[in-house]
Amino acid sequence: MRCRNCGHEIPGGMLYCDVCGQDIQIVPDYNPLDDMLTEQIKVSIDGNGTNNTDYLVYDDAHLAQRRDMTRRNTGRTGAERTHTGRTGRTGAERTHTGRTGRTGTGRMNTGRTSVNRTGYIDGRGPVTKEELRRQRERKRARLKKKRRKVLLMLGLIIAFLGAVGFLIYQNSYAGMVRKGYKAIDNQEFSLAQDYFKKAMKKNDGSPEAYTGMAQTYVIQSDLNGAENVFKNAIAKQRKNADIYRACIQFYIDTEQPLKIPILLDDSEENVQEELAEYVVSRPKFSLDAEEPFDDVQQLSLDGGGMTMHYTTDGSDPTFSSKKYKGPIQIGEGETTIKVFAVNDDGIPSAVVEKIYMVEFPIEEAPAVSPSTGQYEEATRIEIKVPDGYEAYYTTSGEDPTTSSKKYTGPVDMPEGETLFKAVLVTSDGRLSGITTRNYMLETGE
Numbered sequence: 001m002r003c004r005n006c007g008h009e010i011p012g013g014m015l016y017c018d019v020c021g022q023d024i025q026i027v028p029d030y031n032p033l034d035d036m037l038t039e040q041i042k043v044s045i046d047g048n049g050t051n052n053t054d055y056l057v058y059d060d061a062h063l064a065q066r067r068d069m070t071r072r073n074t075g076r077t078g079a080e081r082t083h084t085g086r087t088g089r090t091g092a093e094r095t096h097t098g099r100t101g102r103t104g105t106g107r108m109n110t111g112r113t114s115v116n117r118t119g120y121i122d123g124r125g126p127v128t129k130e131e132l133r134r135q136r137e138r139k140r141a142r143l144k145k146k147r148r149k150v151l152l153m154l155g156l157i158i159a160f161l162g163a164v165g166f167l168i169y170q171n172s173y174a175g176m177v178r179k180g181y182k183a184i185d186n187q188e189f190s191l192a193q194d195y196f197k198k199a200m201k202k203n204d205g206s207p208e209a210y211t212g213m214a215q216t217y218v219i220q221s222d223l224n225g226a227e228n229v230f231k232n233a234i235a236k237q238r239k240n241a242d243i244y245r246a247c248i249q250f251y252i253d254t255e256q257p258l259k260i261p262i263l264l265d266d267s268e269e270n271v272q273e274e275l276a277e278y279v280v281s282r283p284k285f286s287l288d289a290e291e292p293f294d295d296v297q298q299l300s301l302d303g304g305g306m307t308m309h310y311t312t313d314g315s316d317p318t319f320s321s322k323k324y325k326g327p328i329q330i331g332e333g334e335t336t337i338k339v340f341a342v343n344d345d346g347i348p349s350a351v352v353e354k355i356y357m358v359e360f361p362i363e364e365a366p367a368v369s370p371s372t373g374q375y376e377e378a379t380r381i382e383i384k385v386p387d388g389y390e391a392y393y394t395t396s397g398e399d400p401t402t403s404s405k406k407y408t409g410p411v412d413m414p415e416g417e418t419l420f421k422a423v424l425v426t427s428d429g430r431l432s433g434i435t436t437r438n439y440m441l442e443t444g445e
Contacts, residue, residue, distance in 0.1 A: 173202040173209070180212045189216045205237065207246035214250055223254055238267070241274035248278055258318070258340070261350035280349035283308050283341050287330070292357035297330040299356070303341040306349075310339035317351060330356045332388075333428035365433035366391055366424045374440040380410040381437070383422045389432070393422040399434055413441050 003010055005022035016023050180195035193216050199209035210233050217226035230247035237243055244267060251259045260278055264271070272279055286300035301308055301324050308324040309317045314336035328337065335356045341349040367384040383391045391407035392400040397419035407422065418439045424432035 173199050173206065176202065177208045177212055180209070184212070184216060184219065189220065192216050204233075205240060205242070207242045210243060211246050211250070218250075218254065223256075226250065226254070234263075239270055241271045244271050244275060248275070252346075257346060258348050258351070261340075261348060265350055277345075278347055280306070280341060280343050280347055282349045282352045283324075283339050285337070285352070285354055287354075287356065289354040289356050292359045293330070294359055294361055296332070296358060297356065298327040299330055299337065300327050301339055306341040306343055308339050308341050310337060312337055314338070319348075330358055332358045332360055332426075359428075359430070360388065360426065362426060362430055363389070363424050363432045365435040366422045368420065368422050368435045368437050370437075370439075372438045374442065375413065376442055378443065379413045379439075379441065381413055381420060381439075382410045383407045383435075385424065388427055389424040391422055391424055393420065395420055397421070399423070401431070402429070413439050415441050415443070 002008065003017035003020060003022050006017060006020040008017055008019040010017055176195050176199035180192045180199065183189070183192035183195060193213060196209045196213040196216070200213075203209075210229055214226035214229045217223070217229065227247075227250070230243065230250060233243050234240070234247065244263065247263060248260050251257055251263070261280065264275065264279055267275075281304055284302040286302070287297060301310065303324070309319060309321040310324055310328070311317045311321050312328065312335055315338070317338050317340055319342070324339065330337075335358070336353065337356065338351050338353045340351045363386060369382050369384075370379060383393065385391045385407065392402060392404040393407055393411070394400045394404050395414060395418050398404075398421070400421050400423045402425055404423075418441070420437040420439060421434050423434045426432075
């Protein structure tokens with residue numbers, strides 16, 4: 001059925017349009033003319049009407065009786081309105097006799113229900129809006145109660161699963177590590193170490209437990225103990241790059257970056273590949289150190305654009321050592337060069353060491369005058385000492401060394417027979433050949 005007012009499709013059983021509120025026409029409009037015509041036909045057929053009165057006479061009481069009968073038949077009560085025409089309102093009802101000029105059977109308009117009444121025809125009579133509202137509230141209450149029960153059950157299930165998960169987590173690797181760090185925060189280092197040991201037993205391949213264990217030593221200023229935690233783990237798992245990475249981070253955090261290349265130099269190839277960002281190229285030297293040089297040399301270092309620190313006295317370089325800015329002079333004697341490069345992240349390369357030897361050509365033997373012979377007058381013995389040398393001599397016939405008398409100037413020739421020997425010594429302690437002279441001094445006095 002469609003609403004006569006707005007055309008909306010109205011479900012069966014409804015008494016009004018739920019869109020525009022227009023009442024639904026269920027029975028035809030009551031028209032007194034219909035009764036009058038019916039009565040006239042009956043009288044014509046059998047001469048017996050409803051009353052002995054004139055069938056065309058319909059007083060107000062008769063019309064009221066007809067309206068009451070029609071209202072009872074339609075099941076409408078109370079504040080409903082029956083339209084029988086435009087006769088004005090009586091009580092809660094309005095009666096309309098209909099517009100003049102309308103013919104046919106007409107229709108009985110049950111009228112629009114009062115503002116607070118609506119409902120379905122279900123044998124119980126009309127349902128008011130208030131009752132419908134209460135029904136909906138009761139339904140919502142039942143649904144809300146049911147929803148609360150479901151939510152309560154879900155809450156209990158989630159709480160149970162959470163408790164089980166918490167217990168599992170507490171005894172897991174991650175749970176033990178977390179307990180260890182909590183113990184560190186409470187300064188309970190022995191307890192923390194116990195938790196980290198338990199974590200290692202559950203998973204000895206993950207680095208977190210080793211890092212936590214090392215931290216217990218670091219806080220107590222025992223860097224060697226902390227370092228040994230990683231070294232012992234690496235000794236058992238030489239291909240575990242994660243533990244190497246944790247050890248490298250330990251060296252960085254404790255300001256020991258120069259140990260990083262030492263650690264990686266002894267690692268497996270797969271570890272070096274995974275930790276390539278910590279592998280820094282070593283500096284290159286411009287001079288080989290296989291053969292000695294016979295003159296002063298200039299050494300250049302190539303760090304590929306990176307900063308380099310070096311030493312020339314054989315000590316290990318640090319970040320406080322000299323920065324390479326130009327060629328290094330290699331003088332006479334032995335010189336040990338140690339150097340490392342540093343990338344932009346502050347990661348150093350391995351230290352490279354080379355030992356250079358510079359040996360100047362040495363005199364075969366010193367020149368000594370006068371020559372061997374007999375002398376009758378007092379004479380002085382001289383040794384020619386080249387630059388860069390010192391001279392030593394003896395008069396007893398023994399070979400001279402740096403422990404012998406040092407030549408500082410002409411020496412008086414002793415009386416009698418003397419076996420004079422002299423030697424030259426370079427600045428780096430190398431000795432020349434020995435010159436020997438045999439003197440006989442007799443002055444005849």
